Amino acid sequence: MHAKLLSQFRVLNASSSFTAHFSSMKLGASIKTSNSMAVPIFSRVFPFRLKYLGLQSQSLRNEQCVRKLSTRSFPGRPGSRSEFSRGNRDISVVGSSKSLIEDEAELSNWVDDLRTDSHRGRLTSEEEESDGGRGRSGGKSRGSSLMKKRREGGADRFSESTRRRTRDPVDSFPRNSRISRGLLNDDGEEEEEEDFRSWRKNVGPRGGGNMKSYLGKRKGEDLRKGGRESRRRSQLISEDDVDEDEESNKFVDVGDLLSEEDSDVEGSEDDDLLKKGRNRSFGFEKELNMSSMPRDSPSPGRSDSYLSETRFDQCSISPLSLKGIKDAGFEKMTVVQEATLPVILRGKDVLAKAKTGTGKTVAFLLPSIEVVSKSPSIDRDQKRPPILVLVICPTRELAIQAAAEANKLLRYHPTIGCQVVIGGTRLALEQKRMQTNPCQILVATPGRLRDHTENTPGFATRLMGVKVLVLDEADHLLDMGFRKDIEKIIAAVPKQRQTLLFSATVPEEVRQISHIALRRDHEFINTVQEGSEETHAQVGQTYLVAPLDKHFSLLYALLKEHIADDVDYKVLVFCTTAMVTRLVADLLGELNLNIREIHSRKSQSYRTKVSEEFRKSKGLILVTSDVSARGVDYPDVTLVVQVGLPAEREQYIHRLGRTGRKGKEGQGILLLAPWEEFFLSTVKDLPITKAPVPPIDPDTKRKVEKALSLVEMKTKESAYQAWLGYYNSNKKVGRDKYRLVELANEFSRSMGLDNPPAIPKLVLGKMGLRNIPGLRTK
Ligand SMILES: Nc1ncnc2c1ncn2[C@@H]1O[C@H](COP(=O)(O)OP(=O)(O)OP(=O)(O)O)[C@@H](O)[C@H]1O
Secondary structure (H helix, E strand, O other): OHHHHEEEEEEEEOOHHHHHHHHHHHHHHHHHOEHHHHHHHHHHHOOOOOOEEEEOOOOOOOHHHHHHHOOOEEOOEEEEEOEEOOOOEEEEOOOOOOOOOOOOOOOOOOOOEOOOOHHHOOOOHHHHHOOOOOOOOOOOOHHHHHHHHHHHHHHEOOHHHHHHOOOOOOOOOOOOOOOOOOOOOOOOHHHHHHHHHHHHHHOOOOOOOOHHHHOOOOOOOOOOOOOOOOOOEOOOHHHOOOOOOOOOOOOOOHHHHOOOOOOOOOOOHHHHHHHHHHHOOOHHHHHOOHHHOOOOOOOOOEOOOOEEEEEHHHOOOOHHHHHHHHHOOOOEEEHHHHHHHHHHHOOOOEEEEOOOOOOHHHHHHHHHHHHHHHOOOOOOOOOOOOOOEEEEOOOHHHHHHHHHHHHHHOOOOOOOOEEEEOOOOOHHHHHHHHHHOOOOEEEEOHHHHHHHHHHOOOHHHHHOOOOEEEEEOHHHHHOHHHHHHHHHHHHHOOOOOEEEEEEOOOOHHHHHHHHHOOOOOOEEEEOOOOOOOOOOOOEEEEEEEOOHHHHHHHHHHHHHHHHHHOOOOEEEEEOOOHHHHHHHHHHHHHOOOOEEEEOOOEOHHHHHHHHHHHHHOOOEEEEEOHHHOOOOOOOOOOEEEEEOOOOOHHHHHHHHOOOOHHHEOEEEEEEEOHHHHHHHHHHOOOOEEEOOOOOOOHHHHHHHHHHHHHOOHHHHHHHHHHHHHHHHOEHHHHHOHHHHHHHHHHHHHHOOEOOOOEEOHHHHHHHOOOOOOOOEEO
């Protein structure tokens, strides 16, 4: 049995002699060990840089490509030659798959939140409401919304003082958010001011301090070390608001169900204020003398190391595809495209790992299109024409994006069509589109694909034509949240097919279960060089550890600094759950930042519009749940902020990967509470460094408190419940229910609430939190 599982591996290295060395030296170690062990041993033996590490069998047979590829220079290794090693060696792939706990949230779209916030600019409430007829009767004025908030404000710690003040939206950019060397002083404003003064003295401009270093542009700083942790979320029911996989459709979202609210339709007043806010000059920059500080270029610093030297026209790609590629502006292949294309073109199953934003989508689409173009053309009168390529994506945005990329490449293939089927849109419309348009390529989210399999006549038959099955974000799709759906999909397509699995992260446990989709002789092509991180070197990564009650102020201060620093700012703020996302979006909106929000509680039409807007915009902050964590290709994102515990290491990497795409620069900031610091051990191998927490100046603190008091009580209640659910499902935090409730109540206080919101007994029961002191029930 063991021998059966032994498989060959191949090293695609910059030097054939190195490869030969490796091949001979590696053999002994790899035979004895599983392939999971082989890599570290190898890296110890050969610390030099590997271009690709391909595990599993076979030399290349696409001679044309091999010939071309073998003569190219590798970027970063002047004069070096690329050569795909032909040495075949055995390596074990044994190891039982870790038992992953089923953990994905029910994220169906039937609860559509149509509430809008006028701070969020162009998308009007009407646009939201027009979506699918699910809109609530809107038309409330901002005034009535405020009245409502005030009526509900009884439990709000901040609202008393706020009520007495008039809103001051124009003066919404306090100038004194600063850096401190140490932790924030928790003992009141005076001391914070003192702290701020001392920071200015010590690390402010005169003392050599610099916002840039604070915001993580310090590259190549010390790596933090620590032990890697188990990363699995554990409990089911408490995941009710986790928001990354809306197509999973597995669990009823009790929390959000109970917290749905009416929409507030607000006037355009704040749009104007928003514009004013964005255009104003930032006094504190002058105060800090930042203008005279050396600035990193906003983003022109761009590395082309993601590109290879191989041009698409050097490979056996059809002329029509080549024309499409040219039109798309692609000339050279990216490294992952160069590594995978020849292998896929000769029909191999491939599991490919390549860093975020390096062109994996084209890497699987292009050879898939070639398969279609070589297949006999479909008779127009055919009732159930086969679907030849099936691409599965975990989120709707990603599916839309992959289909758009496919359509670019298909521009000169008039007879080949790509359709997309995703949740949140009308099934009948998709059925019609698939019937009336060419649909040899279908991009789908798992839940909607299942819908079609069950409800679309003839669809199952069409799936029997599949020649290529692609799982984008494969590790995620093979994780337990999607596993059953994926198994059904695999059962619905022919056994005789080619399967392609792509992701920026391939944890070992996923490698081990990938055999459920892949043939035994598949190739694992890893373009992340051994010894290098899975994240991009040009993306500065920092983390801040501060008590929960500082998080909102810190977030605001960080964003203000970033905005002041880069007029072309484009920021993603990741939150733990959909309802927390809404809370943060509402808060930042009240603070007059130019924000949009996206999560599974928004209607699909709204999500699509916001996504498109953010893609094209600059000067915008997108507050998002994990629906934007993977795959979404927003160009020129300058900063990614992750607030609170990422679900797992991989999620951290994918979220961070929304910046620094295509070799561009970027920044990432992770904001944790002290009890969330354990997460850092899971990213110990990444170049993430600790940043000092800036003191919150009193003005910022006041503004944030005031803004919080204006956020609706309902939103806070939902956020509290969702927060509780999210952390309850975290193995570490959720283990001690008493502590969990204490922390949740800390979160509640951070929203300005004196008393934690009451939660329905039923929900608490499902979360396993009945009778835990500190919880209020209703
Ligand atoms: N050969 C190429 N040359 C230049 N740009 C390319 C090339 N191939 C793809 N791109 C572009 O690179 C960008 C990133 O590609 P893509 O979204 O496929 O990255 P990815 O590796 O799938 O990222 P993620 O891991 O985040 O999903 C896209 O805008 C895509 O159009």
